[in-house]
Amino acid sequence: MTNRREFLKSASFMTLGALAASKLSAADGMKGVDGITAATAQAPMAGSNLGFQAYSLGGELLNDPANALKKMKSYGYDQVELAFYGFDDKAGHGQFTSWGGGGKPTSAADFKKMADDAGIKIISSHMTPTLDRGAKYDKSTETKILDFWKKIIPDHKMFGVEYIVQPSLPQINNLEDAQAVADIFNKVGALLRENGIKFGYHNHSNEFNKVVPGGEAATPYYQRGFRRPGDTSPEPKTIEEVFIEGTEAQNVLFELDCYWTVMGQQDPVVWINKYKDRIQLLHIKDFIVIGASGAMNFENIFSNFYANGHRNWFVEIEDINSGKQLERAEASAKWLKSRGFVK
Ligand code: MG
Secondary structure (H helix, E strand, C coil): CCCHHHHHHHCCECCHHHHHHHHHHHHCCCCCCCCCHHHHCCCCCCCECCEEEHHHHHHHHHCCHHHHHHHHHHHCCCEEEECCEEEECCCCEEEECCECCECCCEEHHHHHHHHHHHCCEEEEEECCCCCCCCCCCCCCCHHHHHHHHHHHHHHHHHHCCCEEEECCCCCCCCHHHHHHHHHHHHHHHHHHHHCCCEEEEECCCHHHCEECCCCCCCCCHHHHCCCCCCCCCCCCEEHHHHHHHCCCCCCEEEEEEHHHHHHCCCCHHHHHHHCCCCEEEEEEECCCCCCCCCCECHHHHHHHHHHCCCCCEEEECCCCCCCCHHHHHHHHHHHHHHCCCEC
């Protein structure tokens, strides 16, 4: 049994008590109270590059990419994971759409040049195939899905990405659906690997729902709410576990969004360590500005992730129509650097 103190040591999110202790410890040379010290005072971090998810900037990026990328570099960001890229079938190449109807699209090649000029490396990209409404990942959609990935490979080679990550969960009603998605992820990963790119999957909170076997009408375990008395079937797995365990390590890696993991009532550190070879990327996300809420225990998240030998992560900031995206990205960078998480 894990007692309360051990739980607090390992938890990567904080209870109110731990939060209060953490504030005390921050003000008191990381001394802490009630056994919390181990949760906040870690060995010095190895540190890594400062990356950001392009989604965080919304229109401030899309309507003036050259300016936004230069500003991000001046705040210390030196690598980016793309969002907003879309393939234009008529033009035969990809582009970044404008925002809110203003401005004009930026071609993939122009965006790459702007990133190079700013000194920001494009190392990853978020992409999701679009299917007809209600369509699932199965034999009838597999070709369409693979064709989508084939189409976007040339631009991504031009960007020089190491990773392409799918951030959206296909429709899943039961265990068989989740396994069908994992099977297709394996094929997508093999295709990208043959092209020198690693394929990954990024979670939100629904991936921590549990799924049970059943036909089309099966009720997801989480919707049942609890196990019926006398139910002796094996404990159902979460969708995230079905994805991780149902794909080959050489084909599919995982980008853990720490904020959405907490929203799924899970501890990111437990996942980072349970699947230490598979979770190779992180989204560092808080309610808005990174570190400001005090609700995310980034010390534990970073120290465990770095200890597993991984380095690449991306700041993600929500509320992207605020008009304050760049300002909040700067505040986030300052906080992350002040805590030694960045080299
Ligand atoms: Mg995310």
